[in-house]
Amino acid sequence: NAGVTQTPKFQVLKTGQSMTLQCAQDMNHNSMYWYRQDPGMGLRLIYYSASEGTTDKGEVPNGYNVSRLNKREFSLRLESAAPSQTSVYFCASSNFRTGRDEQYFGPGTRLTVT
């Protein structure tokens, strides 16, 4: 199992450009999440998908959109990138329906917006 995979690993955007961050998991998990991590900070939840077909806002959703394409894939889109969105983005998945809430994280996408 690859676990949680993310693409790309690195990205540089100019202000106003758009891009989609891709995430996939092969653990048959129901729930998937997008977090951002700023220097010296913990992770903040952007959006999550409790199950296929549903998405909900987290703590910092402004400027982002998500799509739960199927059970495996959950993408994060920046429509018009801003320097404040420079961050490391982590995707995670979990199978809380079994009573185990542990979230498994991907390796991250390092995004710089100039």
Add this chain to the structure above:
Amino acid sequence: GESVGLHLPTLSVQEGDNSIINCAYSNSASDYFIWYKQESGKGPQFIIDIRSNMDKRQGQRVTVLLNKTVKHLSLQIAATQPGDSAVYFCAENLNSGYALNFGKGTSLLVTP
């Protein structure tokens, strides 16, 4: 505001010593807590978790203690090794498994 916080931003210990990383939480409704380890350039990795109906849980070289009275969580690492050097985050569950609220992290540095 920040509901989960860590008392010390950095902790330096000698190899072989025990490490204790502390965490305070403010939401008395939180019923699930988890510790993650994050090495430089990588995503967080699960260490150990604990539910609010427990006071203590042990894993391999790690123990988590939960004191609900004072809303305090700690991670104890026995016989700390250089490979334990990383940032450690505690997180609390706020909404029945859908979201975790992370603290800012404690950087653990293990010196020879």
